[in-house]
Amino acid sequence: MATDQLSVTFAALADPTRRAMLARLAQGEATVSDLAQPFDLSLPAISKHLKVLQHAGLVSQGRRAQWRPCRIEPAPLKEVAVWMEGYRQFWDESWDRLDAYLEALQTEEGEQGA
């Protein structure tokens, strides 16, 4: 398995359960049981998913009595955003519009030339 940060982050995000947990944490702190509640999974399974998210640095965990409140951490998402930036031309709609625009321009020129 790849161990570079970006690979670990992508791998952590490659699971709908973990993304749902992250979505829940985007709304604020939650305990492990809070996170487990929507799923038909054992607590150990949730704990494991959580560990994957922590290992990726996407989530940090505190302690309050017997609870382990979890928070979302922005750094790895930022790294993904930076990586995505390098491919913006492929996914940004405005680029598609620009592409269509340039194509239209070229067509006009062709018609003028004919």
Add this chain to the structure above:
Amino acid sequence: MATDQLSVTFAALADPTRRAMLARLAQGEATVSDLAQPFDLSLPAISKHLKVLQHAGLVSQGRRAQWRPCRIEPAPLKEVAVWMEGYRQFWDESWDRLDAYLEALQTEEGEQGA
């Protein structure tokens, strides 16, 4: 393994070899051998990585004689970008600045109150 599109895409991106192949394809079409060239991997290994990328819809393959020219496909990247949008508040720097700004405001208010 999760089979939803986003999970498959993230899983495909969770490998530095595959991301490097994608980076190469971002510069234009390439054959399988072209893609294999920078790596110390057997051709079958590259072919497998390529299949993962194709299965994620990130790459499409044509045929020209005995070559299979590969192209990058934008749709799954777009889906990732859309997903990321939902977390912009966590990774966008301007949010950090806003956060700092609000914090500064609150500190000022506190000092005024004291």
Add this chain to the structure above:
DNA sequence: ATGCTATTTAGCTAAGTAGTGAATCAGGAG
């Protein structure tokens, strides 16, 4: 037909992942 180059498929191994239940640790509360 034969061969040559590009690529894929098959069959295998080693290692990693996702889930389970049982047991254990952490930390109040009676």
Add this chain to the structure above:
DNA sequence: CTCCTGATTCACTACTTAGCTAAATAGCAT
């Protein structure tokens, strides 16, 4: 101290992934 709740670790099973070599397929060139 003992019990109860929250959470983790352990030991195990089923499955997937990444790599390899060897063999097969695709398509041009002779």
